[in-house]
Structure formats: structure tokens, C-alpha cells
Amino acid sequence: MKEIMNILGKQARASAATLRMADTNAKNNALLLAAKRFRQDMADILSASAKDMKAADENNLEAALKDRLALNEARVEAMAEGLEQIAALPDPVGAISDLVYRPSGIQVGHMRVPLGVIGIIYESRPNVTADAAGLCLKSGNACILRGGSEAIHSNRAIAKCLREAINEAGLDENVVQLIDSTDRALVGALITADAYVDVIIPRGGPSLIKRISAEAKVPVIKHLDGICHVYIDKAADRDMAIRIALNAKTHRYGVCNAMETLLVHQEAMDCLPEIINQLLDKGVEVRGCTKTQALNVQVVAATDEDWATEYLAPVLSIRVVDDMMQAISHIEKYSSAHTETIVTADYDAGQRFLRNVDSSSVMWNASTRFADGFEYGLGAEIGISTDRLHVRGPVGLEGLTNQKWIVLGHGEIRS
Amino acid sequence: MKEIMNILGKQARASAATLRMADTNAKNNALLLAAKRFRQDMADILSASAKDMKAADENNLEAALKDRLALNEARVEAMAEGLEQIAALPDPVGAISDLVYRPSGIQVGHMRVPLGVIGIIYESRPNVTADAAGLCLKSGNACILRGGSEAIHSNRAIAKCLREAINEAGLDENVVQLIDSTDRALVGALITADAYVDVIIPRGGPSLIKRISAEAKVPVIKHLDGICHVYIDKAADRDMAIRIALNAKTHRYGVCNAMETLLVHQEAMDCLPEIINQLLDKGVEVRGCTKTQALNVQVVAATDEDWATEYLAPVLSIRVVDDMMQAISHIEKYSSAHTETIVTADYDAGQRFLRNVDSSSVMWNASTRFADGFEYGLGAEIGISTDRLHVRGPVGLEGLTNQKWIVLGHGEIRS
Structure with missing residues (x-):
């Protein structure tokens, strides 16, 4: 497990370093090309989904779970439109704010930057593969996706479209990686890979989120109950x-x-x-x-x-x-x-x-x-944080970034 | 250990709920009164420091450590001035930004809020007791302080002044609590008390910080190497x-x-x-x-x-x-x-x-x-974050806060 995670992690880190510098057009192109592919490859995606649904029947999955798992033309079209909406949002990366002169003569301000590598752990709904990857990509973050084993065929087909589109747009396809295994030990490997992963976002029921939070070595952005x-x-x-x-x-x-x-x-x-x-x-x-x-x-x-x-x-x-x-x-x-x-x-x-x-x-x-x-006007959200650190409430593109300090000088030194 | 931590944690949580709502004047008064007490109680603080220095001699502490540990009139005066500077800084709590109208008719914006309860773990320098408590207080956070055992007498004397001043200003003195024990197991209890503590800020060498990060269940704002x-x-x-x-x-x-x-x-x-x-x-x-x-x-x-x-x-x-x-x-x-x-x-x-x-x-x-x-114009800093989440670089009052969402409506409902 550790070896698989090390390979995915190294690829994610390397691709994040290039994605951080990618210009907005390239990221938008990748999103629009992926939307196009979802429509072109509709038959492939639906036949992958049919395999998941067949397995779901065999495993007697409950009806509510099957409803969340099912893909049809309308749902694939909605995924494509979701990516087009993300492409239309302003790019938060590189935005400079609060640049002021200090008494020493230097100008000090903030620049908005990606977090790095984000691990997403989710259940059943295969559309999360597209939504989460789209939000991470636009915000300049590489992502490692771990969907539910019941949706593995759908997730594979969706990730394939995404990676081909990213490649076609001239970016490193490893900015989106799907953990292509249903082995649960890989979840443990992902949430403890603090050398490669900067934050984990679990999407699912409270029991999944509590278990992940308890075992994670990587910081977690949590969405617990809504009372x-x-x-x-x-x-x-x-x-x-x-x-x-x-x-x-x-x-x-x-x-x-x-x-x-x-x-x-x-x-x-x-x-x-x-x-x-x-x-x-x-x-x-x-x-x-x-x-x-x-x-x-x-x-x-x-x-x-x-x-x-x-x-x-x-x-x-x-x-x-x-x-x-x-x-x-x-x-x-x-x-x-x-x-x-x-x-x-x-x-x-x-x-x-x-x-x-x-x-x-x-x-x-x-x-x-x-x-x-x-x-709230975020355009899309990857979840709602009930944590007190980093980001509270609905998490959009900005919540997937942070701010570094920038200093513009004219040769100033400390005296 | 757990029992002591539960008591401190409950007191911190309860006091944080009142401090969150405290007005700026009350917080500033507490800071100014504490500065005044440092000067008035100079003799007590210096005699407490003398006990620490005597123990340091007996334990053959190295010279650099003893230098950091030592208090004199100038250093106590500097602590007092530090609190006065924090009192003079703008209060970040409650600041509203980006309030815009949405198509639904609601106004949506951010309000800056404290993080809650902050655990500070530090070594030797007793002035951290005053600096850290001052920054937490002004930013509306309760703090639980764990200084080095070598500085216990100095830290006690400083914390006493702080708590008396906070009480005199009409606030709950439990917003500043010093772990009054040199038992190292209490560090472990503090960094795993995720029910009571929202974030840990360790101040010390890389080995201390790495150990705390590895064992903590509470999120940590880290300051590792500066290469x-x-x-x-x-x-x-x-x-x-x-x-x-x-x-x-x-x-x-x-x-x-x-x-x-x-x-x-x-x-x-x-x-x-x-x-x-x-x-x-x-x-x-x-x-x-x-x-x-x-x-x-x-x-x-x-x-x-x-x-x-x-x-x-x-x-x-x-x-x-x-x-x-x-x-x-x-x-x-x-x-x-x-x-x-x-x-x-x-x-x-x-x-x-x-x-x-x-x-x-x-x-x-x-x-x-x-x-x-x-x-950078922060006025003071509690450390420099080398993390990627929540806050990067020098951490001042704003880094000790987050933003919640506020919605101002006129009876709007979702349709």
C-alpha cells in the first residue's frame, strides 16, 4: 500500500508544482475539453455505470444508495455543465491584495496560492469525481481521488475523460489521479501520507468523516452534522x-x-x-x-x-x-x-x-x-466546513487556496 | 492528567464564549492593566525569576538557555510595552467584509471571529507568557499556556499579573490559564484535547515542534526550519x-x-x-x-x-x-x-x-x-507558519482568527 501511495504522492507533488504556475486559459481549456469528452464518451461512461449497477444489484445495495450511484444521460450532462461553470469562474490563483508601503520602503502584500495536493475521499456518487477534480484543477491543486468501491467503473471512466482532457490542454495529467483499487488500506495510506498530501477532504456521512479525522496525519477539512x-x-x-x-x-x-x-x-x-x-x-x-x-x-x-x-x-x-x-x-x-x-x-x-x-x-x-x-456566489462548492481553522462554511475555489506574503523592494536591507 | 486537562479545557471553553463577545475597550483595558501590574509587581517577578535562575545554576543549564530564561527590569519593561502595543492595534474581531447582495435578495459577507481556544507550548523565554496571552486575548481567543519547567516561577508570576488584570477589567480570568505543573504528561494531554482546544501553537526548536505535530490530535500551526x-x-x-x-x-x-x-x-x-x-x-x-x-x-x-x-x-x-x-x-x-x-x-x-x-x-x-x-505591519507576531493551511508566514492577530459567513435577509426563503 505504502509503495502505491508513494508513487501517487510523488506524481501528485511533481504535477502540483507545474499546475501552480499554469495560466488560467490552460486550466479552463482542460475543463472545457473534459466537458466535451463526457458528452462524446457518453456511451462508455453509461456502460461503465451499468457494470456498477449490476454489481450493486448482486450485492443487494439499498435503493437510496443505488439512486446516488446511478448515472444516466442527464447526470453526465450535468457533470459536463458543472465543469463549464467552473471554467467560467474567476481564477483565484495569483491574485494580489493589500499591497502597501511600509516605513522601511518595502511594499508588502498577499498573493493567493494553491494549497498543493488535496486528497478527496467520497462515497457512491460518481459525479464527485468530476466536481472535485474540476474545483481542485481550477484552484491550482493536484488531487488524489478515492471514490467508493461500488462506483469504481464509473469513476474510472470519468477520470479517464478528465486526464485525457488535461493532457490535451498541455497540462500534466497527474494533477488528477484516481486510486484505481478498492483496497480499503489505501484510504489509510492516503490520510497518513503527510509528505505528499496537504489536506484531506472527506465527503460522506458522519461516521466516515469521524473515522478519517481520528486516523489522519494530514489536516482534514471536515463537514460534520448540520444541526x-x-x-x-x-x-x-x-x-x-x-x-x-x-x-x-x-x-x-x-x-x-x-x-x-x-x-x-x-x-x-x-x-x-x-x-x-x-x-x-x-x-x-x-x-x-x-x-x-x-x-x-x-x-x-x-x-x-x-x-x-x-x-x-x-x-x-x-x-x-x-x-x-x-x-x-x-x-x-x-x-x-x-x-x-x-x-x-x-x-x-x-x-x-x-x-x-x-x-x-x-x-x-x-x-x-x-x-x-x-x-453565496461561490459558483460551486466542494463541501461545507464545520471546522474552526482555515475555512468555515461553504468551501469554493478560494477555500482551496491560501495566501503567501509577497515583498516588493528596491534594494532595502534591515538595519 | 486527563482530569486536570478536562478542568482547564472546560474553563477555557466557557471563558472563550464570553471573550468572543467582549468589546474592544474591555480587552484593551485588560492589556493596559496587565502592563501596569508588570511594573508595579516588578520586585515579585524578579524574585520569581531569581528562583528559576538558581535552579538553572543547580541544574547546570547551558549559558544560551540561561540567557533566554533570565528576566531583568528591562525585559519586564519590554513585556509591559509589548502589551501596550497590542492594546494599540486594531481589533480584528467582528470586522465585516465583502458584504454583497445576491440575486435571491439576501446580503452575504464575512465576519472575522476568534478561533476559540489556543494551546501554546513554549520553552525557556518567560516573556512568551505575556506576548502569547496578549495576542490571544486581543484576538478574542482563550489560551492554555504550557511553558518550560525551567521557567515555572517566572511564568507563574507573569500569569498572576495577567489574570488579575483581566479580572479587574471585568473579563473572565480563565481566558488565560497557565498549566501550573512541570509534569510532561500534561503536554500530551493538551495536544490531544480536541474537545477543548482548537489549535496548538508550539514555539521552540524543530525537535519540539516535530514531536508535538506527530502526537497531536488538535490541529497545529507549525514553525519549522528557515532555510x-x-x-x-x-x-x-x-x-x-x-x-x-x-x-x-x-x-x-x-x-x-x-x-x-x-x-x-x-x-x-x-x-x-x-x-x-x-x-x-x-x-x-x-x-x-x-x-x-x-x-x-x-x-x-x-x-x-x-x-x-x-x-x-x-x-x-x-x-x-x-x-x-x-x-x-x-x-x-x-x-x-x-x-x-x-x-x-x-x-x-x-x-x-x-x-x-x-x-x-x-x-x-x-x-x-x-x-x-x-x-510586515502586523504589530506583533506569535510565530511564523511554514504550514500550507490556514495561515502562512508571520502570524499576527488576524492569523489567530477566521471568518464566518453572515447573511442579512429581509424574510427571504429558498424556492
């Missing part, structure tokens, strides 16, 4: 509060930026009956504190475990709080630091909530569902 | 090249931003005899490639090990290169990614060097000695 809160303040516009609460819970259930807990100021309880009725109408199970339960017989008691659970399902827990500080304390205790929102018309309350809540996205009068790279 | 290069291009102004090379090597020998290797374009060798003569005059040992050796009989052969060594001493290795790409390849292979500089009057060469060299500071016509938080 998101909506807090309805006493000064909330009631119609707005109802609209946001319903959207945050019911727009989509299985997403990380859906609300899992609703906190309501005791003086804003008047909007709760309407919210609860609409939730029940939509088939959402409502759990709640004693005060919430008193409003509707269908509300069942919420336990301490409920407050700490990411349902990803039509279930919501509601708690009535004495005041905003109790809401913030609740968030402090139970939130996964993903996204929280306050609904209020009160300037002071909104300002304090924005400042005091330590989550990757903090909102005021907007649905938690907006916590998303596309909605 | 810095000066490259004299063929288009270099010769006087400028000589001035910068001499300054980069001889201004101070024991610092991480001193030049350790000089690379010279073969068409710029005409400036080498003068550089070598002046170096030898200053007592610097000069090692070199064959071409360099041919210039002066006192130049000894440089080995492959020389190119990879941080001398921190009056020793320099010189290599003549065919062209700039060979210089960049040499840097790629041997540099510790700290600081490199090019001397050239050629626009294209300078631009390419700035872009292509992947070090935390890349300079053009300036001495490597400028790679420093004060020279």
Missing part, C-alpha cells in the same frame, strides 16, 4: 417568522442546512400554532418542550437527545425560551456550528445574535436553506 | 545584490529569516568575489559548488547536506546556477518554504519568481530579514 436552528425573537414579524421556519424545515428534509430545532421567544409563541398546524399538514412529526406540547395534542415530548440530533427527516423539535440569551445558550450547547438564523425586526437583537453565535453561517431574517456555495 | 535563499539573477543590480546578500546572511545569524544558501546566475558570478571577501572578513565560513570554490581558496566544498541545513550560524553555502529555473528547482527541493528573495532588474524574471516560488514569503529586491510580523 441548524431558527430562533424567532419576540420582535419578529410573525408572517416572516412562519415563512422562514416552514421553509427551513420543509423545503428539503435530507439536507445539512435544513432546520432541526426551532427556538421561540416566549412572547412570540403566538405564531407557533400556525407553524405547528402547517408542519403537521405536511406530515412533519413535531416534538417539543412542555410549553410547545400544551399548544397541540399531536406534539410529543422532545428529549435531550432530540436537541442533539440531525434528523435529516420530516421531524422537528421546538423549544420555547425565556429570552434571546437562553436561545444562544441552547445553540452554544447543541449546535454543530453549521448554520443558525434569527428572525427579528429589532436591530439590537439581530446585531447581538450575528456577533455572538459561533457558527459557520449566522443569518438574520433569512432561511437556513441559503447556506450553500451557489447561493 | 532561506537569496537568488541573484543575471539582470541583478550588482551593488544591490551584494548589499542584500550580505544583509540577509550577516545582519543576525541565529534567526529563522537569515539566508542559508545563496544562488547565483552564472552570468552574475562577477559579484561573487566581493561577496565572498566580505563574508570571510566578517568571519563567515563559506561553502560552495565547484564554480564557487574556484573563486577563492578559502571556500570549502558544499555537500548535499549543506543545501538542506538551517545553520543559524556564520556559515553560508553558495551555488552557481545555469538559469532561474535551476534556482527555482533548487529552492523547490531544499527550501523549508519560509522565505526566498530574487535580486533582479528584469520585470519578467521578478514576476515569474514571485508567482512560482511556493514559500510563505517571496521577495523581490529585498533582504530575507524583512520576513517578520513587525516589518
Whole structure:
């Protein structure tokens, strides 16, 4: 395993050194050529996917997993369009900012640079192969991809298109390498290869991410749970509060930026009956504190475990709080630091909530569902970081870079 | 050990949640009051230091270590002034940037926020207790400090002043906690306490830093070797090249931003005899490639090990290169990614060097000695990062923070 990883690692390092200097046109060309190839090689990609689906049937994979695994013409076309969108984004690499003169006479500023080599570990969805490689390529990073064994044929076909396009664009095809083996020991080799890999981005369920974080020697950008809160303040516009609460819970259930807990100021309880009725109408199970339960017989008691659970399902827990500080304390205790929102018309309350809540996205009068790279204008995202270091929230091209210092002098020396 | 760490960790977490919201005046007051206490309690601090020095004598500590350990009136005064300088710096916490309207109607931007709890592990110099605590406090982070056992009495006296001042300013004194034990197992407990500590910053020699990085479960901001290069291009102004090379090597020998290797374009060798003569005059040992050796009989052969060594001493290795790409390849292979500089009057060469060299500071016509938080305008630095993630180069207040996303809405929901 170590030998395979050493070969991949050395190739990645060498290619990263050339990709760092590649001009924007070459990177965009590679992305556009790959999109073209996805369309041209549609039949090959779909027949590779058919092999994965056949194996999935034989292994009795569950339906949800098979749905994520399946490729069809529309999904391959979406992958191609995704790469075209990445090509259209501004290139972050080399951007210079904050260049100022210092008393010594030197000019000091920042230049945005790639991180180096990124390891991506993911499950089932083969489109991640294209999306992740595209984002890494545009941001000047070499990547080593480790997809799920159930998607190996699809991933191979997609990686082949990508590497051929990169080569055709005059770049080193080793900037995108797929670990072409289903041996799980290679995951261990990848996450401990700190000589060759600068950061690991796992994409998958919490158990995968926790296992990788525990064993990694390479820094990990993590996306753990999304236990998101909506807090309805006493000064909330009631119609707005109802609209946001319903959207945050019911727009989509299985997403990380859906609300899992609703906190309501005791003086804003008047909007709760309407919210609860609409939730029940939509088939959402409502759990709640004693005060919430008193409003509707269908509300069942919420336990301490409920407050700490990411349902990803039509279930919501509601708690009535004495005041905003109790809401913030609740968030402090139970939130996964993903996204929280306050609904209020009160300037002071909104300002304090924005400042005091330590989550990757903090909102005021907007649905938690907006916590998303596309909605924020990143164009695309490789994941959402719930870490505190390097990057928080949706991670786009900029999150895959860092800034070095540049100094422009005129012969200055220290005296 | 785990129990002690759990107590410290819980106190740190709780205090970080309050410090995050503290206003700038309260933090500045705490810093200014601590400076005042250092002066008022001068006698106590010096008598604590005397205990450390007595133990150092008994344990036959080497002279260089004792010099770093010693406190006197001037050094305590310098610590006080350091805190006053930190108080005078702008507060990075809460700063909002890039707030733009999105097509959905929401406004999206960044707010700068503290990292949380920072563990600082350091050796001998007791002034780090004040500097590190001051930078953490101003940037809104709680800190857990682990100084060297040889400085325990000094560190205790300094931490006492800090905590009393913080308390007097109305903040939670647990934002600064000193591990008041010389038990080395506590270092292990600190660097694996990922539930309580968000980042570890070790300050000390490479062996300390490597050991901590290898064993840590908490992310580490590392400062490894400074193998810095000066490259004299063929288009270099010769006087400028000589001035910068001499300054980069001889201004101070024991610092991480001193030049350790000089690379010279073969068409710029005409400036080498003068550089070598002046170096030898200053007592610097000069090692070199064959071409360099041919210039002066006192130049000894440089080995492959020389190119990879941080001398921190009056020793320099010189290599003549065919062209700039060979210089960049040499840097790629041997540099510790700290600081490199090019001397050239050629626009294209300078631009390419700035872009292509992947070090935390890349300079053009300036001495490597400028790679420093004060020279860059940070006001103070807690260290210099040679990592690729989160922050590169000198780490000041901003490097101790990150940015969360803020969303200002008007009742928007996802459709």
C-alpha cells in the first residue's frame, strides 16, 4: 500500500508544482475539453455505470444508495455543465491584495496560492469525481481521488475523460489521479501520507468523516452534522417568522442546512400554532418542550437527545425560551456550528445574535436553506466546513487556496 | 492528567464564549492593566525569576538557555510595552467584509471571529507568557499556556499579573490559564484535547515542534526550519545584490529569516568575489559548488547536506546556477518554504519568481530579514507558519482568527 501511495504522492507533488504556475486559459481549456469528452464518451461512461449497477444489484445495495450511484444521460450532462461553470469562474490563483508601503520602503502584500495536493475521499456518487477534480484543477491543486468501491467503473471512466482532457490542454495529467483499487488500506495510506498530501477532504456521512479525522496525519477539512436552528425573537414579524421556519424545515428534509430545532421567544409563541398546524399538514412529526406540547395534542415530548440530533427527516423539535440569551445558550450547547438564523425586526437583537453565535453561517431574517456555495456566489462548492481553522462554511475555489506574503523592494536591507 | 486537562479545557471553553463577545475597550483595558501590574509587581517577578535562575545554576543549564530564561527590569519593561502595543492595534474581531447582495435578495459577507481556544507550548523565554496571552486575548481567543519547567516561577508570576488584570477589567480570568505543573504528561494531554482546544501553537526548536505535530490530535500551526535563499539573477543590480546578500546572511545569524544558501546566475558570478571577501572578513565560513570554490581558496566544498541545513550560524553555502529555473528547482527541493528573495532588474524574471516560488514569503529586491510580523505591519507576531493551511508566514492577530459567513435577509426563503 505504502509503495502505491508513494508513487501517487510523488506524481501528485511533481504535477502540483507545474499546475501552480499554469495560466488560467490552460486550466479552463482542460475543463472545457473534459466537458466535451463526457458528452462524446457518453456511451462508455453509461456502460461503465451499468457494470456498477449490476454489481450493486448482486450485492443487494439499498435503493437510496443505488439512486446516488446511478448515472444516466442527464447526470453526465450535468457533470459536463458543472465543469463549464467552473471554467467560467474567476481564477483565484495569483491574485494580489493589500499591497502597501511600509516605513522601511518595502511594499508588502498577499498573493493567493494553491494549497498543493488535496486528497478527496467520497462515497457512491460518481459525479464527485468530476466536481472535485474540476474545483481542485481550477484552484491550482493536484488531487488524489478515492471514490467508493461500488462506483469504481464509473469513476474510472470519468477520470479517464478528465486526464485525457488535461493532457490535451498541455497540462500534466497527474494533477488528477484516481486510486484505481478498492483496497480499503489505501484510504489509510492516503490520510497518513503527510509528505505528499496537504489536506484531506472527506465527503460522506458522519461516521466516515469521524473515522478519517481520528486516523489522519494530514489536516482534514471536515463537514460534520448540520444541526441548524431558527430562533424567532419576540420582535419578529410573525408572517416572516412562519415563512422562514416552514421553509427551513420543509423545503428539503435530507439536507445539512435544513432546520432541526426551532427556538421561540416566549412572547412570540403566538405564531407557533400556525407553524405547528402547517408542519403537521405536511406530515412533519413535531416534538417539543412542555410549553410547545400544551399548544397541540399531536406534539410529543422532545428529549435531550432530540436537541442533539440531525434528523435529516420530516421531524422537528421546538423549544420555547425565556429570552434571546437562553436561545444562544441552547445553540452554544447543541449546535454543530453549521448554520443558525434569527428572525427579528429589532436591530439590537439581530446585531447581538450575528456577533455572538459561533457558527459557520449566522443569518438574520433569512432561511437556513441559503447556506450553500451557489447561493453565496461561490459558483460551486466542494463541501461545507464545520471546522474552526482555515475555512468555515461553504468551501469554493478560494477555500482551496491560501495566501503567501509577497515583498516588493528596491534594494532595502534591515538595519 | 486527563482530569486536570478536562478542568482547564472546560474553563477555557466557557471563558472563550464570553471573550468572543467582549468589546474592544474591555480587552484593551485588560492589556493596559496587565502592563501596569508588570511594573508595579516588578520586585515579585524578579524574585520569581531569581528562583528559576538558581535552579538553572543547580541544574547546570547551558549559558544560551540561561540567557533566554533570565528576566531583568528591562525585559519586564519590554513585556509591559509589548502589551501596550497590542492594546494599540486594531481589533480584528467582528470586522465585516465583502458584504454583497445576491440575486435571491439576501446580503452575504464575512465576519472575522476568534478561533476559540489556543494551546501554546513554549520553552525557556518567560516573556512568551505575556506576548502569547496578549495576542490571544486581543484576538478574542482563550489560551492554555504550557511553558518550560525551567521557567515555572517566572511564568507563574507573569500569569498572576495577567489574570488579575483581566479580572479587574471585568473579563473572565480563565481566558488565560497557565498549566501550573512541570509534569510532561500534561503536554500530551493538551495536544490531544480536541474537545477543548482548537489549535496548538508550539514555539521552540524543530525537535519540539516535530514531536508535538506527530502526537497531536488538535490541529497545529507549525514553525519549522528557515532555510532561506537569496537568488541573484543575471539582470541583478550588482551593488544591490551584494548589499542584500550580505544583509540577509550577516545582519543576525541565529534567526529563522537569515539566508542559508545563496544562488547565483552564472552570468552574475562577477559579484561573487566581493561577496565572498566580505563574508570571510566578517568571519563567515563559506561553502560552495565547484564554480564557487574556484573563486577563492578559502571556500570549502558544499555537500548535499549543506543545501538542506538551517545553520543559524556564520556559515553560508553558495551555488552557481545555469538559469532561474535551476534556482527555482533548487529552492523547490531544499527550501523549508519560509522565505526566498530574487535580486533582479528584469520585470519578467521578478514576476515569474514571485508567482512560482511556493514559500510563505517571496521577495523581490529585498533582504530575507524583512520576513517578520513587525516589518510586515502586523504589530506583533506569535510565530511564523511554514504550514500550507490556514495561515502562512508571520502570524499576527488576524492569523489567530477566521471568518464566518453572515447573511442579512429581509424574510427571504429558498424556492
